[in-house]
Amino acid sequence: MCKKEPTAPIQKIHPQQYHLKGYEKTVNPIDHHIKFALNIKDPNVIFFDYSYEVKQSRRIKVYRATVKATFKRCPQCGFEQLNHNGHYVSRVAYLTANASEPVDLELHKERLICKHCRTSVMATTDLVDKYCHISRATRQKIFMHLQDDRTQKSIARDNNVSPSTVCRYLDNYDELFRRNYNYLPEHLAMDEVRGVGGVLHFICINGAGDHEIQQLLPDRLKKSILAYFNQFHIKVRQRVKTVTLDLNSYYQDIVSTVFPNAKIIVDRFHIVAMMTRAFNQSRIQLMKQYPKQTKAYRLLKFAWKLYLKYEQELDAKQLFYDRHLRQQLTQQERVQLGLELDETLANTYTTMQGIMTCLKNHDQAGIVTYLNHNEQLSPKMKTTLITFKKNLAIILNASEFKYSNGPIEGINRMIKQIQRTAFGFRNYHHLVSRIKLQQMRTKPSKKTALEVK
Numbered sequence: 001m002c003k004k005e006p007t008a009p010i011q012k013i014h015p016q017q018y019h020l021k022g023y024e025k026t027v028n029p030i031d032h033h034i035k036f037a038l039n040i041k042d043p044n045v046i047f048f049d050y051s052y053e054v055k056q057s058r059r060i061k062v063y064r065a066t067v068k069a070t071f072k073r074c075p076q077c078g079f080e081q082l083n084h085n086g087h088y089v090s091r092v093a094y095l096t097a098n099a100s101e102p103v104d105l106e107l108h109k110e111r112l113i114c115k116h117c118r119t120s121v122m123a124t125t126d127l128v129d130k131y132c133h134i135s136r137a138t139r140q141k142i143f144m145h146l147q148d149d150r151t152q153k154s155i156a157r158d159n160n161v162s163p164s165t166v167c168r169y170l171d172n173y174d175e176l177f178r179r180n181y182n183y184l185p186e187h188l189a190m191d192e193v194r195g196v197g198g199v200l201h202f203i204c205i206n207g208a209g210d211h212e213i214q215q216l217l218p219d220r221l222k223k224s225i226l227a228y229f230n231q232f233h234i235k236v237r238q239r240v241k242t243v244t245l246d247l248n249s250y251y252q253d254i255v256s257t258v259f260p261n262a263k264i265i266v267d268r269f270h271i272v273a274m275m276t277r278a279f280n281q282s283r284i285q286l287m288k289q290y291p292k293q294t295k296a297y298r299l300l301k302f303a304w305k306l307y308l309k310y311e312q313e314l315d316a317k318q319l320f321y322d323r324h325l326r327q328q329l330t331q332q333e334r335v336q337l338g339l340e341l342d343e344t345l346a347n348t349y350t351t352m353q354g355i356m357t358c359l360k361n362h363d364q365a366g367i368v369t370y371l372n373h374n375e376q377l378s379p380k381m382k383t384t385l386i387t388f389k390k391n392l393a394i395i396l397n398a399s400e401f402k403y404s405n406g407p408i409e410g411i412n413r414m415i416k417q418i419q420r421t422a423f424g425f426r427n428y429h430h431l432v433s434r435i436k437l438q439q440m441r442t443k444p445s446k447k448t449a450l451e452v453k
């Protein structure tokens with residue numbers, strides 16, 4: 001009689017009974033199909049039913065499953081005899097491809113009771129954490145979504161959880177910035193970022209390699225920056241070779257106190273930007289001396305970007321029609337015409353181009369020569385060069401090393417975008433978590449840090 005059981009028609013077995021003795025090896029079609037569709041592999045979860053339900057005027061797909069308890073002995077006293085003691089029914093939100101039709105799992109978790117000490121134990125599954133009603137898969141998906149440039153509200157809507165749940169997960173995201181005080185990258189870059197409530201935050205990134213954010217402090221006070229870096233052992237700090245900064249930042253003395261062996265580098269692009277700004281101001285000043293209808297005015301007013309281009313890169317062959325001047329000429333001729341108007345402007349131009357070229361060619365002596373011959377320049381450019389002279393050492397470093405603050409500007413851009421998408425953050429920690437998560441997406445983790453034993 002018993003031998004014929006496995007060949008009996010499937011319909012005679014209630015789906016909830018497949019896991020019972022004698023049927024373990026029989027394929028349960030409902031369980032098989034649902035597991036295939038939901039991508040669930042846990043053998044202790046056995047699906048037996050599915051249906052639609054209406055909750056808060058929404059149609060929900062509900063899959064029902066029993067969770068088998070796998071305890072062999074009582075976890076309290078080790079007694080071997082555990083008796084079945086009913087089921088605990090819980091609802092778990094699960095992944096869904098179509099957010100307008102949420103998927104719930106109704107898990108009937110088996111409970112066992114110990115005959116010896118009367119302790120009750122309940123079956124557990126990998127699908128969901130204890131005391132939790134949102135599946136692990138959903139949580140992982142929320143984390144994946146948090147790495148994208150999208151609002152928390154839209155993530156909540158897509159995963160059929162409340163926005164505060166997404167917020168709570170963000171709170172729990174604890175893999176924040178460098179807390180291991182035994183590492184520091186060899187090359188650092190520092191700057192500030194406007195963040196929560198318009199406050200400036202100090203930011204420090206890996207100047208080379210993957211440009212991973214090392215730290216984003218709640219403010220940019222000297223006190224907090226020093227306190228942060230002083231947590232690193234002096235041996236670790238000694239290993240830092242270069243620190244890239246903005247020229248007008250006040251971090252220079254912080255860097256020299258905290259990193260005794262580090263060379264301060266000013267951002268190359270920042271130097272060039274300061275000079276081009278000075279040149280543009282001088283150009284506009286000169287332009288305003290001419291009436292608007294004159295050719296001189298138009299020479300200075302239009303095609304100003306050509307003045308800022310590297311001299312060598314100006315086109316000397318190809319003619320183009322300048323509609324402001326109403327004539328055909330090359331880029332080189334166009335610049336030449338503008339500079340012929342005023343000797344001071346021409347000198348300013350030569351100096352700017354000279355320093356730009358020297359920076360590019362790592363010509364330190366050239367830079368010094370240009371800085372020492374600042375006669376007959378426009379007042380704006382003179383002031384800029386005086387600033388450069390004051391910081392000569394770090395300007396020269398800029399021509400020596402290839403590191404720049406370019407990456408940090410890129411990260412600044414990303415942080416701005418994150419804040420725009422979220423319509424601003426009120427919580428500093430949420431901002432930091434979002435930045436970290438989004439950087440994870442763009443930069444796969446790679447270790448570029450140093451280890452000191």
Ligand SMILES: [Zn+2]
Pocket residue numbers: 074075076077078079114115116117118119
């Ligand atoms: Zn017990």
